[in-house]
Amino acid sequence: MANGTWVEASKCPRCGLTGDHVKAETRQLSAGRGVTRGAVLHKLYCRNSRCRWYNTSWEVQVNPDGTIPDPDAPRRGKQFPKPDAALLAQMQSNFQAIHDASLTPGGEIRNR
Numbered sequence: 001m002a003n004g005t006w007v008e009a010s011k012c013p014r015c016g017l018t019g020d021h022v023k024a025e026t027r028q029l030s031a032g033r034g035v036t037r038g039a040v041l042h043k044l045y046c047r048n049s050r051c052r053w054y055n056t057s058w059e060v061q062v063n064p065d066g067t068i069p070d071p072d073a074p075r076r077g078k079q080f081p082k083p084d085a086a087l088l089a090q091m092q093s094n095f096q097a098i099h100d101a102s103l104t105p106g107g108e109i110r111n112r
């Protein structure tokens with residue numbers, strides 16, 4: 001999922017201040033699980049002395065197309081199990097049922 005912006009991603013996850021982008025530590029990511037080929041990993045440090053993350057770095061991955069993946073995207077072996085296919089199908093059919101009901105006259109909850 002790529003929904004971040006650089007402005008958001010460059011802010012300290014702790015205090016929200018924009019981090020110090022240490023360009024010397026920028027490195028090319030090797031393609032792999034959850035990593036788009038050509039993606040670059042930028043390193044930022046919090047320079048807010050009152051922040052718990054003072055001088056602590058975080059990494060921001062930027063894809064070749066300029067998108068920034070969700071920080072929780074699997075990159076360092078952190079993986080989440082795929083939703084169970086049967087559960088997924090059931091959820092989708094539930095949503096569909098709710099959607100259908102909302103289109104049926106009388107099924108809609110009206111405000112008057």
Ligand SMILES: [Zn+2]
Binds near residue numbers: 046054
């Ligand atoms: Zn901070």
